[in-house]
Amino acid sequence: MIYLDSGATSFYKPPGVEQAVRCALETCANPGRGGHAAAMRAAQTVLRCRETAGKMFDCPTEQVVFTSNCTHSLNIAIGTLVKPGSRVVISGFEHNAVTRPLHALGAQVTVAGRTLFNWDNTLEEFEQALKKGATAAVFTHCSNVFGYILPVAEMAALCRQYQVPFIVDAAQSAGTLPVSLKKWGADFIAMPGHKGLLGPQGTGLLLCGCAPKPLLLGGTGSDSVNQEMPDFLPDRLEAGTLNVPGVAGLGAGLSYLQKVGIDRVHKRECAQAKRCAEGLQKLGMQVFTGEHQSGTVSFVPEGDCEELAQKLADRKIAVRAGLHCAPLAHESAGTLKTGTVRISYGYDAAPWQTGELISALERCKFF
Amino acid sequence: MKHCMITFRSVTPAQRGEGLLRRAGLECNIHRTPRWMEEQGCGYCLRVRCQDVMPALELLRAQDVSFRKVYLRRENGKLEEVAL
Numbered sequence: 001m002i003y004l005d006s007g008a009t010s011f012y013k014p015p016g017v018e019q020a021v022r023c024a025l026e027t028c029a030n031p032g033r034g035g036h037a038a039a040m041r042a043a044q045t046v047l048r049c050r051e052t053a054g055k056m057f058d059c060p061t062e063q064v065v066f067t068s069n070c071t072h073s074l075n076i077a078i079g080t081l082v083k084p085g086s087r088v089v090i091s092g093f094e095h096n097a098v099t100r101p102l103h104a105l106g107a108q109v110t111v112a113g114r115t116l117f118n119w120d121n122t123l124e125e126f127e128q129a130l131k132k133g134a135t136a137a138v139f140t141h142c143s144n145v146f147g148y149i150l151p152v153a154e155m156a157a158l159c160r161q162y163q164v165p166f167i168v169d170a171a172q173s174a175g176t177l178p179v180s181l182k183k184w185g186a187d188f189i190a191m192p193g194h195k196g197l198l199g200p201q202g203t204g205l206l207l208c209g210c211a212p213k214p215l216l217l218g219g220t221g222s223d224s225v226n227q228e229m230p231d232f233l234p235d236r237l238e239a240g241t242l243n244v245p246g247v248a249g250l251g252a253g254l255s256y257l258q259k260v261g262i263d264r265v266h267k268r269e270c271a272q273a274k275r276c277a278e279g280l281q282k283l284g285m286q287v288f289t290g291e292h293q294s295g296t297v298s299f300v301p302e303g304d305c306e307e308l309a310q311k312l313a314d315r316k317i318a319v320r321a322g323l324h325c326a327p328l329a330h331e332s333a334g335t336l337k338t339g340t341v342r343i344s345y346g347y348d349a350a351p352w353q354t355g356e357l358i359s360a361l362e363r364c365k366f367f
Numbered sequence: 368m369k370h371c372m373i374t375f376r377s378v379t380p381a382q383r384g385e386g387l388l389r390r391a392g393l394e395c396n397i398h399r400t401p402r403w404m405e406e407q408g409c410g411y412c413l414r415v416r417c418q419d420v421m422p423a424l425e426l427l428r429a430q431d432v433s434f435r436k437v438y439l440r441r442e443n444g445k446l447e448e449v450a451l
Contacts, residue, residue, distance in 0.1 A: 032378035035399035035411075047382045060431075062379055222377035224408035232433070235377050 002317045002353050006346030007144050007172060007296050007324070010198050014256040014347070017249045021200060024248035030241055032221035042244050049251030050234070056254060057174075057189065057207055058182035065206040065237045066247055070171045071097040072215070073190030073206035076237060077167040078138065080213040081187060082107050086135035089164070091122065091150060092332035093143035096325045098169055102138070110134070114332035116143075117290030119151045126155055130162040136187075137166040141173035145329045145342060146288045147273060147296030149177065156184035165210065171195065174205075175257055175347075176266045176294065181207045188212070196265075198257065198347065199250030202243050212237055260347070269295025269345040272354050276343050279358035283365070288333060288340070295349060298333075298340035302365075305339045311364045312341075317357055319343055371420045372438040372446060373427070374400045374412040381411035384423075384432045391426055393419045404438060404448075424451075 003011045024045055029038035031046045046066070054061040067073045074097045082088055084106040090098060092114030102109055112129040113122035130137065137159050142149045152168055159166040165187040170179050175196025181189055187210040193203025206212075214229045218239035223230040230236050257265065270293070277289035277297045286300040301308045309321035322339045323330055330336040343357065375381035381397050388395045393415060400410035415423050417440055427434055438446040 032411075035397075040397065043378045043382060047379065050379070061383060220377070222407075222409050226407055230376065232376060234379060 002356050004343045004345065004353060004357060005318045005320050006195065007342060007344030008320055009194050009201060010196070010253075010346050011318070012346070012348055013200075013249070014198055014253065016252040016256060017198060017200065020252035021245045021249040024245040028244045028248070030221075031244060033241075045244060045248045045251065046242060049247050049254065052251060052254045052258070053205055056179075056258070057205075058180040059189075059207040062233045063181070063208045065208060065212075065234045066242055067204035067206050067237075068202055068243065069194075069204040070169070070190050070192035071204075073188075073204050074098055074138075074167070074169060075101050076206055076212055076215045077188035077190055078102060078105070078136075079215055080210070081136040081165050081167065083135070087133065089126065089129040089134045089137040090328075091126070091139040093140055093146070093148060093150070093329040094138065094326065095140065095144055095169065095171065095329075096327070097171070098138050098140070099328055107135075111328065111332075113150075116146055116148050116288060116333055117292055119154075119292060122150055123154055123158070127158050130158055130164055134162075134164045137164050138169065139166070140169040140171065141177065141179070142171075142294050142296075143326070143329050144172050144296070145324045145326050145340060146298050146333060147172075147294040147344070148290075149173070149292040149294055151292075153184060156186060160185050172294065172296065175253075176262055176269060178262070181209050185209065193246065193250040193253070196347075197250060198253030200246045203246040203250045206237065208233055208237070214239065216240065257347075265347045266295070268347070269349045272345045272349040272351065273297045273343070275351065276345075276354045276357065279354065280361070283358070283361055285361075295345035296342060297344075298335075298342045300335060300338050300340055305341045308364060309341055312357075312360060315360045315363075317360055319357075369417045369440045370414045371417045371440055372400075372404065372412045372414055373420070373423060374404055374410050374435045374438070376407075376410055376433070376435055378411050380432050380434065381413060383430075384413055384427050384434065387426055387430055387432060388413065388415065388419075388423050391422070393423055393426075395419075395423070404436065404446075410435065
């Protein structure tokens with residue numbers, strides 16, 4: 001299979017991930033719940049991953065929290081900063097993982113910056129919205145539909161200037177773009193473990209720059225007499241048994257990225273996305289491409305996007321079609337009615353994948 | 368060899384402390400905190416040589432690793448909490 005759906009999850013994991021998961025299943029018990037060798041091995045596995053993530057994202061070790069996915073992380077972050085009626089500024093490219101929790105909380109949402117690949121528009125509208133006063137801001141680092149990389153460092157600076165607490169959704173950027181809790185001064189950064197970080201599904205991270213409100217309450221293996229959740233991290237947000245095999249695999253994914261370098265991964269993905277966009281344009285597709293684009297390209301085909309994705313699937317090429325859980329992004333780009341076909345490259349992006357895809361699309365035109 | 372105990376609220380700071388002390392050449396071992404030492408229950412502690420307690424605490428403070436209590440071994444062999 002030619003896998004071009006890395007925006008959904010990384011599929012072919014790097015060497016070491018499967019082995020780390022298997023090793024954890026065979027040797028690790030419950031971390032922080034005992035003093036015996038298997039419990040301590042589990043705790044070591046978890047700490048190693050936490051420390052590696054902390055170094056990669058400029059975050060103190062104890063402020064790296066394990067979650068089950070990016071949505072889980074975003075729910076904690078949004079639940080901490082947003083109250084019913086809060087005024088919240090978001091970008092025009094947010095995922096339902098951001099908009100649905102805000103809707104459920106009854107937040108007053110202002111959408112700022114809806115022009116693709118245009119940093120001036122994003123920053124201008126974002127600043128205008130912040131100037132009017134906001135309780136919080138939530139913005140994605142990179143659109144999951146169009147691969148638009150938002151100017152997060154500048155948006156973070158604006159939030160600090162207007163003293164608005166903010167959350168960065170790094171679902172599509174962690175593992176391919178630099179992410180820094182310290183440099184951005186973010187209140188929270190949420191990310192999945194199974195996409196760019198190459199870990200197993202069921203893993204996520206939340207980097208905490210401020211005191212969070214727990215979403216899940218229960219045992220933490222610490223402070224047990226206290227009926228309130230511990231007031232210290234990471235325990236405050238890690239109730240219940242951690243997904244240790246998942247964390248072990250995530251640790252191996254992070255180690256792989258450290259060795260290869262995220263800059264190299266980003267360049268490799270972007271090179272193929274550019275080549276792909278050129279090929280799609282030659283085929284007469286409506287392609288969304290521009291400056292500040294990651295390894296993700298969306299296009300609108302002549303026919304139905306889901307039907308085309310199915311034709312590609314029949315030819316063993318995996319892509320994603322539809323609204324990609326981001327109706328707001330489609331509304332911004334004017335593709336809510338049609339949806340798009342999304343090609344998203346991963347760390348293993350290679351010219352042959354693009355070549356096969358374009359050839360297959362050429363053939364699809366005749367069926 | 369007389370040993371003293373430094374207690375932590377949970378496994379994460381205890382492990383970080385263990386790594387820090389070992390890298391500095393101070394011998395230590397991580398254990399569950401004896402129940403009588405931790406009224407809040409379920410903590411972890413580092414067992415260190417009594418002569419290493421002061422440099423160990425300095426290291427932990429310098430690296431912002433939060434610990435709860437220190438127990439020193441008295442002449443009678445008993446561990447006793449010391450005020451910090």
